[in-house]
Amino acid sequence: MSDVYIVYSREDVGQAERLVKTLSTRWDVWWDDKIVGDFSTVIEREIQNTKCVVPLWSPTAKDKSNVKDELRLAEQYNIPIIPAKIIPTNAPYGFNGYSAVDLLGWTGEDDHPGIQHLMRKISTVVPPRMAPTRPSAIAAGRVPLPSLFLSVSSHETQLVPLEALKALRLFGTSTVLVSAYDLFPPRRPRGIQQELKRIRAQGGFVLVDSGNYEATRRDDDSWKPQDFELALEGISHDWVYCFDEMDPSRDRKRAVGQVIAAVERDRKFTKAPVLPIIHAPATRSKGYDLTILPEVVRDVADQLQPPMIALAERELGRGLIQRAQTMRRVRNELDRLSFYQPIHLLGTGNPWSIAILTAAGADSFDGLEWCRVAVDRQQHRLNHYQHFDFFAYQAQMAASAITVSALSDDNIDYAGKVAFHNLDYYRELTHDLQAAASTNRLEAFAVGLLGQSNSKQLRDQMPDLFR
Template identity: 50%
Template structure:
C-alpha cells in the first residue's frame, strides 16, 4: 500500500523520477513506472490505497485531460492533494486554491526551502516510515556531504589570510571558511596606512581567484578572532560591513556567545539574531548555536538537542553550526553529545545537516561523522602538518619528514608545489595538508554512500582504538 501517489505528465518525468527516488527513502510511493497492464484499470485502485497525492504542476500538465482526470478522481476520493510547482504556471482550478510548494527546476537538492515544505506537508498527512537520510549533496550540489571546509584566519596560523586564500585557490580546494573579522579595514595590520590598503587589495584579489576556482565560500561571524583577541568592539554593524565587502556563498550568523540557560529565552535570542543577519546579505545564513555555560565551567547540554531541533524547525537553515569544543571535554563525550543531537534532529520531517566549528583533526572528523555531523571546518591545515601514513598531526616545522608523501601525491599541483623553488616552506606544507584533506573528504563521502563508515574509522584509528571507541559508544555504527 502506497503512502504517496505521484501525478505527472510524461514531459515532467525526470522531476517525477527525482521525487519518487528521494521520497521512497522514507515513504511507500506509487507512480506509473510500476504500472503493468491497462492504465484505467489501476488508477482508481492505486489512488484509493494512497494516503495523499503529490501533483507535479507545469504548463504541460495543467491542461492535459488525463492529468485533470486523475486529479478529479483524487478529489472524489477526498485525497489530500499537494501541488508541486516546477514552473510559473498556476495549478488548474480548483487546485489553485490549495497550499502548494515551489520546486522550480528541481535537481534533487534537499536543502531547498520548497523541498522542506513538501516533506513537512506530507508528514502532516502520513508519518514517514524512516528517519531522513543524509543527502549526498546540498546547496544545488555545491556542497558534498560530509563536507570539509578549510578555515582561514589571522589568528595564530602559519599563513596570512591572503596567502592562505591564494594557496587554497591554487589547489582549487572546494570549500573554504573565511572570517568576517579579517575583512574589516580597521583590523588589518597597520590599519589606516598604505600598507594596510595593500593587504586589503591582496586579500580581495586572492578571494577573486578563489571564487573563480569554484570554491564555496562560507563567511564566519568573526567572533572567534574577536574573542581570542579580547576585542569587545566587534559588532553586528561591523560584521554587516564586512559581508558587503567580501563576496560569499553562505554566512554564519553573528553568534550569541553566551545564550540564556532558559531554552525559550535562548531560542528567542538566536532567532532574532538570524533574522537581523538575513538583512545583511542575500546569501543563506548558517546559525551558530552555542551551548549555555555552566557556572562551574563547561556547558549545559541537557536541553541543547531540543533547542537545536526547535531552531531547525523554525529557521530551516542549510547548515546548523555548533562549536565542537562545547560538546564535552573529550572526544567520546563529544561523540555521545552529537549522537543525541542527531537523534533529536531526525525527528524533523526533513534532514537537518549539522556543521561542527573548529573540527580539523582527522580522528575527530571521521568519528563525529559516524555520530551524525555532516560538515566541519578547521585551521589545522595552516597550523600543523599531517602524516598521511598515521593520520596524525605534527608540528608545522616537521614537514621535512613528509615531503616524500607529497612527491607521490595523485595531484599534480601538489607535486609541482613541492618541487618549486618559488613556493616557500609554509606554502608547500599547506598544499601538502590540502592534498590530504581532499583525499579524506572523498574517502568519507564514499564510505557514507556505501555505509562503510566503521571500516574507514578503523583504517584511521586502527583496531585497538576502534575497539575502545565501540566499547564506550556501542551504538555508534548502528
C-alpha cells in the first residue's frame, strides 16, 4: 500500500520523476514506472490501496484519457486528490473542483514554495513516514547547507567593519553577516555600502543581523526598531534578521506571537525576506529557561515557514554537550513538520561547536572568530590573536594564494595576515563539513576535529547524536 500515487502524462515524465524523488524522502510513493504485470489490473489495485493521488496538471495531461480514467478510479474509491500544476493550463474536464498547488517553474528544489505547499497538503491526509531531510542548499542554491556566515562587527574584533568586508570580498567569501548596528547612518563607515554591493556582485550572499548583539554588549538601550529601519536604507542585502525580542514571554502562545509580530513589523523595512530570531527567557541564575523553546520554534516555523530561524547558541545551555542536547530537542520537534526547517545558530564560530551542533541538527552558523583569534589548523583549536606567530608557518602551506602572499606583503598588517590565515582555514572547514553532511559522515568529521577520547565522551553522553 502506497502513501502517494502520482498521475501524469507521459510527456511530463521528467517532472513526475523529480516529484517522486522529492516525495519519497517522506512517503512511500508509487508511479507507473514500477508496473510489473497487466497494466490495467495493477493501476486499479494501486489506486484502490493508495492513501492519496497527486495528478500533475499540464496541457497534455488535460487531454489524456488515461489521466482522466485514473482520476475517476480515485474518486470511485474515495481517495483524496491533490493536484499540482506544472504548466499553465486548466484542469481536465470534470476535475475543476480540486484546488491545485502551483509547481510552475519547479526544477527539483527542496525549498521551492510550491513543493513545500504540496508536502503540507499531503501531510494533512497522510502523516509522513520519515523526518524531513536537510536540503543540500537553500535560497535557490546560493546558501549550501551546512553553512558558515563570516560575521563583521565593531565589537571586540581586530578588524573594523569596513576593513573586514574588504578582506572578505578579496578572499571571495560567499556568505557574510553584517550588523545593522554598524550600518546606522550616524556611524555608518563611508564606503561600506559599496563594499556590500561588490560582495553581492561577485556572487556573495549578505545577511543583515538586527544589531542587538552590539547594542547589548555596549549597554546601548537607545537601539530601537526605528533605528534598525534607518540602518537598512540604501544597504544591499539578501536576507535580514528581525529586530529580536530580547525579553520573551514564558507563555508559549505569547512568545510565538512576539516573534511573528517582530517579523511582520520589520517586513515593512525591506523587500528582502525577514527571518525570525527566537530567544529563551533568562533566569535569575544567569541561565535560560529552555522548557518551551522547542515548541516555540516549531510553532514559529509552522506559521511563518521562513528560510531560516535563528537561535543564540549561548542560550542553549551552559556547556557544549547541553547545548547539543537542546539543539537535538529542537530538531526532534521540527521533525514533526511536513517540511525541513533550517536552523541558524548565532555566535557559533568554534570548529568543535560547529561540528557537534551540526550533528545535533543545526544547519547554519555565524562567528567573529575569523577576525578575533588565531586558528591552529593542525589541532583545530582557537588561540589568542597574538599567538599567530606560532602558526604563521601553517599559512605558508595554505590552499589560498591570497593567504600565502599576505605573509610577505608589507602593505598587509599583522591583523590582516592573521585574518587571511583564518579565512583559509574556515573555507576548508566549511567545505569538509558540507561534504561530511552530504555523505552521512559527520561522526568521522567530528572525530577528526575532537580526537578519539573527546569523541568517546561525546558518544557516551549523547548516544543518539550521530544517528
